[in-house]
Amino acid sequence: MVSYKYSDKGTVIHRLNPWCKLAWIAAVFVLALLFDSPVYLLILSLSTLPVILAARVWKEWLSVMKFAFFLCLLIIVINALVSNQGSHVLYQFPVAIPIAGAPRITLEGILWGVGNSLRLLAIISAFTVLMFAIHPDDLMLAMVKAKLPYKSVMVTSLSTKFVPALMDDAQCIADAKKSRGLELDRGGRIQRVKSYASIAIPLLSNSLDRAVQVAEAMEARAFGSGERRTFYKELKLGKVDITILSFVFFSVAFGIFSRCSGQGGYQYYPVVEAISLTASEWAMLFVLLLLVNAMPILALLKRKVSLD
Amino acid sequence: MISIKNLTFYYSGGDKPSLRDINLEIHDGEFVLLTGPSGGGKSSLCRCLNGLIPHFYGGKITGKVEVNGLDVTKHSTKELATMVGMVFQDPENQLVAMDVDSELAFGLENLAFAKEVIARRIEEALDTVGIASLRHRATSELSGGEKQRVAIASVLALYPDILVLDEPTSELDPKGAEDVLNVVERLNDELGITVILVEHRLDRVVAHSDRVIVLENGMITADGGPRSILSDGRVSQSGVGIPPIIKLAQAVKSKGMSLRVKRSNLDDNTPLTVKEGRIALAKTLRHSKPFASRHSEHPSLSLRAEGVAILRPFAIAQGDNKESVIASETKQSHLKPLIEVKKLWHAYPDGFVAVKDIDLKVCPGEFVAIMGRNASGKTTLVRHFNSLLKPTKGDVILDDINTREATVAELSRKVGYVFQNPNDHLFCDTVEEELAFTLNNLEVKGEEAESLIGQTLERFDLMQYRYQYPRFLSGGEKQRVALASILVAQPQVIILDEPTRGMEYRLKAELMKFLDQYRREGRAVILVTQDVEIAAEFSDRVVLLSEGKIVVDGPKREVLSRALLFSPQINRLAQALKSYGVPDNILTADEMIEALT
Numbered sequence: 014m015v016s017y018k019y020s021d022k023g024t025v026i027h028r029l030n031p032w033c034k035l036a037w038i039a040a041v042f043v044l045a046l047l048f049d050s051p052v053y054l055l056i057l058s059l060s061t062l063p064v065i066l067a068a069r070v071w072k073e074w075l076s077v078m079k080f081a082f083f084l085c086l087l088i089i090v091i092n093a094l095v096s097n098q099g100s101h102v103l104y105q106f107p108v109a110i111p112i113a114g115a116p117r118i119t120l121e122g123i124l125w126g127v128g129n130s131l132r133l134l135a136i137i138s139a140f141t142v143l144m145f146a147i148h149p150d151d152l153m154l155a156m157v158k159a160k161l162p163y164k165s166v167m168v169t170s171l172s173t174k175f176v177p178a179l180m181d182d183a184q185c186i187a188d189a190k191k192s193r194g195l196e197l198d199r200g201g202r203i204q205r206v207k208s209y210a211s212i213a214i215p216l217l218s219n220s221l222d223r224a225v226q227v228a229e230a231m232e233a234r235a236f237g238s239g240e241r242r243t244f245y246k247e248l249k250l251g252k253v254d255i256t257i258l259s260f261v262f263f264s265v266a267f268g269i270f271s272r273c274s275g276q277g278g279y280q281y282y283p284v285v286e287a288i289s290l291t292a293s294e295w296a297m298l299f300v301l302l303l304l305v306n307a308m309p310i311l312a313l314l315k316r317k318v319s320l321d
Numbered sequence: 322m323i324s325i326k327n328l329t330f331y332y333s334g335g336d337k338p339s340l341r342d343i344n345l346e347i348h349d350g351e352f353v354l355l356t357g358p359s360g361g362g363k364s365s366l367c368r369c370l371n372g373l374i375p376h377f378y379g380g381k382i383t384g385k386v387e388v389n390g391l392d393v394t395k396h397s398t399k400e401l402a403t404m405v406g407m408v409f410q411d412p413e414n415q416l417v418a419m420d421v422d423s424e425l426a427f428g429l430e431n432l433a434f435a436k437e438v439i440a441r442r443i444e445e446a447l448d449t450v451g452i453a454s455l456r457h458r459a460t461s462e463l464s465g466g467e468k469q470r471v472a473i474a475s476v477l478a479l480y481p482d483i484l485v486l487d488e489p490t491s492e493l494d495p496k497g498a499e500d501v502l503n504v505v506e507r508l509n510d511e512l513g514i515t516v517i518l519v520e521h522r523l524d525r526v527v528a529h530s531d532r533v534i535v536l537e538n539g540m541i542t543a544d545g546g547p548r549s550i551l552s553d554g555r556v557s558q559s560g561v562g563i564p565p566i567i568k569l570a571q572a573v574k575s576k577g578m579s580l581r582v583k584r585s586n587l588d589d590n591t592p593l594t595v596k597e598g599r600i601a602l603a604k605t606l607r608h609s610k611p612f613a614s615r616h617s618e619h620p621s622l623s624l625r626a627e628g629v630a631i632l633r634p635f636a637i638a639q640g641d642n643k644e645s646v647i648a649s650e651t652k653q654s655h656l657k658p659l660i661e662v663k664k665l666w667h668a669y670p671d672g673f674v675a676v677k678d679i680d681l682k683v684c685p686g687e688f689v690a691i692m693g694r695n696a697s698g699k700t701t702l703v704r705h706f707n708s709l710l711k712p713t714k715g716d717v718i719l720d721d722i723n724t725r726e727a728t729v730a731e732l733s734r735k736v737g738y739v740f741q742n743p744n745d746h747l748f749c750d751t752v753e754e755e756l757a758f759t760l761n762n763l764e765v766k767g768e769e770a771e772s773l774i775g776q777t778l779e780r781f782d783l784m785q786y787r788y789q790y791p792r793f794l795s796g797g798e799k800q801r802v803a804l805a806s807i808l809v810a811q812p813q814v815i816i817l818d819e820p821t822r823g824m825e826y827r828l829k830a831e832l833m834k835f836l837d838q839y840r841r842e843g844r845a846v847i848l849v850t851q852d853v854e855i856a857a858e859f860s861d862r863v864v865l866l867s868e869g870k871i872v873v874d875g876p877k878r879e880v881l882s883r884a885l886l887f888s889p890q891i892n893r894l895a896q897a898l899k900s901y902g903v904p905d906n907i908l909t910a911d912e913m914i915e916a917l918t
C-alpha cells in the first residue's frame with residue numbers, strides 16, 4: 014500500500030529549502046517544454062531520478078508513474094489514430110471510423126506520441142517531488158511569501174489535510190449502508206453509480222459539520238480578523254541554498270541559450286529525423302545535465318558541511 | 322474571573338432559548354465540573370465564555386457575560402483567546418497544522434507574536450503538558466489522547482487564565498482520557514488555571530472538582546460542592562450519571578447506616594473516590610454491630626463473634642436470576658451457536674496482523690462484551706461477523722453460512738451492525754424512510770414492511786418523529802433511529818461498536834435496556850466497549866482481547882472481578898473490603914447494596 018500523504022523521511026531533499034525544490038521543479042518543467050529532441054527529453058526524465066532516489070520516495074514515485082505510463086499509452090494510441098501526416102505508413106484501416114475517418118497508422122505518428130510522452134514523464138516525475146518531498150507547511154509558507162493571500166493558502170492546505178478523514182468517512186458510510194442490506198457492488202453500471210451516489214449525502218453533511226467544528230476551533234485560537242500575522246517557521250536561504258538556486262536558474266538560462274543556438278530541436282513530420290548529436294551537442298547536454306542535477310549533489314554536500 | 326448576569330440566548334432560527342436566565346460567578350482558580358443531559362446548554366454556555374457566541378454563531382443574546390471584566394459581546398473571540406482557552410470534543414477536528422510545534426505556534430502567529438516569543442512559549446507549553454517528545458511528530462499520526470493534549474498545549478501557549486474543555490474525553494479510550502484529565506488537574510493544581518470541564522463520566526473527575534454545576538433545559542438546576550450536589554436525589558433523577566460509589570453511599574445511608582468520610586465534618590459524608598469509599602465503608606462495617614445483628618437472620622449475612630459482618634459469597638445463583646437463566650442455557654451443548662469463529666487470523670494489506678488464531682462461539686440469548694485496549698483487534702474481530710472483513714485464515718460460520726461466501730448485504734438479514742457515529746447511518750429524508758430503506762434492500766415489501774416499521778417505531782418510541790428529518794434530531798434520538806434502522810430487519814445477532822462512547826448515562830441505560838430486551842427474544846448481542854461499568858452492569862460474558870488474541874473469555878463475574886485494570890469501581894472497593902467479608906466478585910452498586918442488607 015502506498016499512501017499519498019506527505020511523510021517526513023528526513024532525507025537531504027526533505028531538509029532542503031522549499032524554494033530550491035520549487036525552483037528545480039519549475040526548471041525541469043521549463044526545460045521539458047523547451048526541447049523537442051527525444052534524447053534531451055529522455056535525459057531530462059532520467060535526471061529527475063537522482064532526486065527521487067535521494068528523497069527515498071521511489072515507492073510513491075513508482076505508483077504515480079504507473080498512472081503516468083497509462084496516460085502515455087493513451088497519448089501514443091490516440092495520436093497514432095488521429096494524426097495521418099507521417100509518411101511511413103504502417104497500417105491503413107480499410108473502413109472509416111466515425112470522427113477519426115479511416116486512420117492511417119504511421120511511424121511518425123507513433124514516434125511523436127513517444128517523444129511527447131517522455132516530456133510528460135519528466136514533468137510528472139519532477140512534480141512527485143512537490144507532492145512527496147515538500148512539507149505542506151513549507152509549501153504553504155512559500156505561497157504566502159509569494160504574496161498569495163494567507164487565508165486562501167490556509168484553506169487549500171486544510172482541505173488537503175482533511176482528505177484522508179474524508180476517505181475514512183466515505184468508507185464508514187459505505188460499510189454502514191452495506192450492513193443495512195444495500196448491495197453496493199451489484200447491479201448494472203447505472204445502479205452502481207446510483208448506489209455510490211447515495212453515499213454523497215451523508216458524506217456532505219458530515220463534512221459540513223466538520224467544517225463548522227474546524228472553523229470554530231480556529232476562531233477560538235485567534236484566527237482571522239484579517240490583521241497582521243507572524244510566522245514561526247522561516248524559509249531562510251542559506252549560502253548553499255542560494256548556490257543551489259543560482260545553479261538551477263543557470264540551468265534554465267543555459268537551456269534557453271542552447272535551444273536558441275539551434276540545439277535540442279526535432280522534427281517528426283512529415284519524415285522522422287535521424288537522431289544524431291554532434292560532439293558539441295553532447296558536451297552541452299552533459300553540462301545541462303550537470304546543472305539540473307546540482308540540487309541533489311549540493312544538498313548532499315550541505316548535509317556533509319552541516320555535520321562537520 | 323467570570324461573571325454572568327441574566328444570560329439568555331437563542332440560536333438564530335431557534336424559538337426555544339438554549340440558555341435561560343443564567344446567573345453565575347466563577348472565581349479564579351476554581352475547578353468547575355459542568356454536567357447535565359445532552360441538549361441542556363453546556364456547550365452553549367462554554368461558547369459564551371470566549372465570545373464564539375455571539376460572534377461566530379450569531380443568534381439573540383441578552384444579559385451580560387464578563388470575562389476578567391471584558392464584555393464578551395463587545396470583544397472579539399480573538400481578543401478573548403488570550404484569556405479563555407477552549408478545547409473541543411473531537412480531537413480530529415481541532416488541529417489544523419501538519420506537525421505538533423506548528424500546531425502550538427498557530428494561535429501565537431495569529432496574534433502576531435514575535436518569532437522568539439513563539440519559540441519560548443512553545444517550549445513552555447510542551448513541558449507543561451508533558452508532550453515534549455511529540456514536538457516533531459505529524460499531528461495526523463497521533464492517538465486521540467495525544468491529539469487532545471496537543472490541543473490543550475496549543476491553547477495554553479496563549480497564556481489563558483481560564484481553560485474551558487467541552488467533553489474533551491468523550492471520543493477517547495480510557496487510557497487517553499486518563500492522560501488528558503491528569504494534565505487538566507495538574508494545570509489547575511500547579512498553575513492555578515481556572516478549569517471549566519464538561520463531562521458525562523463523573524467518577525474519574527468529581528473528586529478533583531471544587532464545584533459541580535448541572536445545566537438542564539438551558540437552566541442551572543444545581544450548583545455547589547460535589548458531595549452535596551451528587552448526593553442530592555433530584556440531581557440523579559435528572560439523568561446525570563452518578564458515580565457508582567456515590568450511589569452506593571446514598572443507598573447505605575438510606576438504610577440507616579452511618580457513613581462518614583471525614584471525622585470532623587458531619588455533612589461531608591459522601592465518598593467521592595474508591596479510597597474514601599473504602600475507608601468510610603470499612604469504618605461502617607467495623608461499627609455495624611447493631612445493624613449486623615438486626616440482619617443476622619438474613620441468609621446472606623451472618624455475624625462472627627468479633628462483631629465483623631460476614632457476607633455469604635455472592636454466588637451467581639443468588640440475586641442474579643436473569644444472569645443465571647441465560648448462563649445455564651448457553652452452557653447447554655444442544656444450543657446451536659449463532660456465530661462460530663474457527664482459528665481466525667486477519668492481516669491488513671499493510672501487513673499488520675490484527676487478530677490471531679481466534680476461536681469463539683456466540684449462542685442465542687447471550688450478551689457478550691468484547692473488551693481490550695485500543696488496537697487490540699476488537700473491531701477487526703467483529704467486522705468478520707457480517708463479512709465486512711474476510712478472514713485471512715480460518716473461518717467464521719454464521720448460522721451455517723461461511724462468511725467467505727456471502728456479501729455484507731446478504732448477511733444483513735442475520736447480523737445487524739451499528740456503527741459508532743449514528744450520522745453514518747442516516748441519509749434518508751424521514752425517519753420512516755430510514756427503516757423502509759433497510760427493508761426494501763431485503764425485499765420486504767407491502768403490508769409486512771408496513772407493520773414491521775410500525776412496530777419498530779413504536780418500540781423505540783419514535784412514532785412522533787416518523788416524518789421528521791433524522792439528522793435534525795438530538796444525539797440520543799439519532800442513536801435510536803440508527804438502531805431502529807438496523808433492528809427493523811430483526812437480525813439474530815446485533816453488533817454495536819463502542820455505542821456508548823461520549824453518551825450521557827441516561828441514554829446509555831436506555832440503550833442497554835433495549836439490547837437486554839432484544840437478547841431475551843433468543844437473539845445475541847455483541848458489544849464492543851471499553852466501558853467497564855457498562856460491561857459489568859449489562860453483559861453476561863466478557864471476552865478480553867490483547868494484541869489480537871483472546872486473553873480471557875468467561876462469565877463477566879470471573880473476568881471483571883479481582884482484576885487490576887478491567888474492574889469496575891465497586892469491585893475495586895469490594896476487593897479492598899474482602900477482610901470484612903464482602904464478596905470480592907461484586908461488580909455493581911446494586912449488588913453491593915444487596916450484599917450489605
